[in-house]
Amino acid sequence: MDFLCPLCNGLERKAIVCEKCGGIMEDRGAVQEYFDDYSPYLDLEITRKVDGVSRDQCLHVFGCDTCGADTKIAVGMVEY
Ligand SMILES: [Zn+2]
Ligand SMILES: [Zn+2]
Incomplete structure (x- = not known):
């Protein structure tokens, strides 16, 4: 038995309502992957944020x- 993120693994699609305009906000991917393309100077801040999320x-x-x-x-993992 393992825990998987349903969004990262394509088991589920999730969309939320934008607080600012009422539009649909779509999943852009997990934070770790999302920030891979960005400059290293963001690393410290991201590490702190990721650490704040439970496993x-x-x-x-x-x-x-x-x-x-x-x-x-924060997306809840599912047992798989
Ligand atoms: Zn995920
Ligand atoms: Zn919006």
């Missing part, structure tokens, strides 16, 4: 296509 959760970035806002959501 049975996966932190995902959701972005709004309408207004460009983004937010981070």
